[in-house]
Amino acid sequence: MQLFVFHAAGDVPGDPQAPQADAGVVIDVLRATTTIAWALHNGAGSVAAFADLGSLAEAWSAWPEDRRLRLGERGGQRLEGFDLGNSPLAVSADVVAGKRLFMSTTNGTRALNRLQAVPLLLTACLPNRAAVVKRLLQANPDRLWLLGSGWEGAFSLEDTLAAGAVIEGLLAGAPAGSLEWGNDEALAALALWQQWRERPEEALRQASHGRRLQRLGDHDADFRCCSQVDGLDVVPVQTEPGVLGLA
Template sequence: MQLAYFHVAADAPEKPMPDAAVVIDVLRATTTIAWALHNGAEAVQTFADLDDLRSSASKWNPSKRLLIGERGGQKLKGFDLGNSPVAVVPELVKGKRLFMSTTNGTKSLQRVREAPMLLTLSLPNRSAIAKRLLREKPTNIWILGSGWEGSYSLEDSLAAGALAAFLLNEANGLVSLVNDEITAAFSLWNQWKHDPEACLREATHGKRLVGIGDHDADFKCCADLDSLSVVPSQKEPGILVPS
């Protein structure tokens, strides 16, 4: 298995698509997706464009849907929830479809939606994603970060390195790191693996979240390594389900 990492959607080649794509937005979209599906959401349908989201959501039974969205880290006006993994509790999301758009993560999901296998990674479901990849053994794996408005993000690279570390440890020589970005991410993980929450807080986006409110619960949740067994997987373009 050949593992490559791209910091943001624009860095990834346009084609061909890899055998498997793993999208990361640690703070906070892919962590929210993992927790929503773990807590019983029927699916999470993602959109880069808000008009497309509203159009699709309008065709869904209002009692069976939730609108989740943020821009600049803050909840969108008229939406049910922002982008917080601690907000998608079972009593709100169970049995519902979540229509989601975020500043960064949903753009990366759209970039690789044609990949034969598309999964979303957070630190809480790191080992679950790794075990799925080890079972399926795709030849080419892209890890795609979300960054912040097109630029590098420390926290996504941390998670990419965490996944690489698990795969290298468990794959008995079957995994190779094929670009400098994934090698650097692996080194970053080795530096911060004993305190990932500190890395999230040190990141520029972490500091941005601190500046706009109390996100202590989100930081703790986003840094909670290997606590979930859910594997969010694309069922059809833009629609993620638990698997």
Template sequence: MQIAYFHTSEAVPPVRPPSEGGPDGAVVIDVLRATTTIAWSLQNGAEAIQAFADLAELEAAAAAWPADQRLRAGERGGKRVDGYDLGNSPLAVTPEVVGGKRIFMSTTNGTRSLAAVREVPLLLTACLPNRTAVARRLIERDCQLVWIVGSGWEGDYSLEDSLAAGAVASAAIELAVGPHRGVHCANDEMLAALALWQQWRHDTETCLRAASHGQRLIGIGDHDADFTCCSAVDSLQIVPIQAEPGVLRAS
């Protein structure tokens, strides 16, 4: 398996079919906090997450869904969009709130990365809590070329997403045993992410807090519980998978 890492959606090349050298697997990461929230939403019984980069498109799709079976989750600049049911906190998506509901979700960065690789045959989302489960799924599907896509912050590099990219790749390396099942870095960005994971793997919360987006969250309010949740490693076995374009379900 070859794994390449792209820091943001803007860095992702045009997606080609695997038969033309494109990826057969993609993993989107937004540690603080979209992909952590997605994983916990599905863990806690949400029917699906439908992701949108654009709020107007979200509103139109949500309006066509039964009102008692939907929630709108919107975040811009780290804060909940006015009038929406949810923001972007994994602590808010409790079973009582999300059970049986479809969550129509748009965030500042993560949902743009999902849109960038929507055409890849196998599309998963990862965070630190489910990093080994995601790596295992990539190996089970015998993926040959995987693109891991970070979300960054408005086009800029993100330390915490790179940490999680390294965490996923490290887990894949550990799991891929036996002949012809090696995992290799396909670009320098992936190699650097692995090095970052080796540096911070025993103190992930400190890394998240030190990152620029961590500092941004600290500046706008008390997010201690979010930091604890988002930095937990291997606390979930659930793997969000794109079941249809833009729609993520538990697997």
């Protein structure tokens, strides 16, 4: 398995003649992929991800009113008129069970859109790290792309941190010699995780997006939730283009 890490959607190779991924993992620790994992854990039927708000509105309007919710943010703040923002604490079972979430965020849903054509597409966060590692080891793809969502096209520390956590798990579980470094970013992600693995919440708070959230208000509970490692046994998987479920 060759391991590649990309810091943002724009870093993913765009040449159709270049080798492509057999599996992809999209990561948006603060907070889209953490929210997706918790929503599915709490009984949401599916999460449909949209980079474009117009496409979201069209799809949402065609879904039964009693089985739909709009979830999203721009700049860390809930979109006007939406049912929910982008917090894993908001997607409790009493709110989301049995419903499709129509989701659009500043960065995470754009990253999902970028890897939509990958044959096996998962989302990861720190809470479901071990579950994602287990699924990847079972699938054993030849080329794995780990894509951080970044912030408006730029590097984000927390997403690369989580990519490193996934890589650490793969190294621990894969047969010796079966993993290869596809790019230097993958090795750097592992080193970043090794630096912060005992203090993940501190890393999230010091990251630029973590500081941005702190300026917007009290997000202490979100930080605690997003920095928990390996406590959530769910793997969001793309079941149809742009739609995530448990499969």
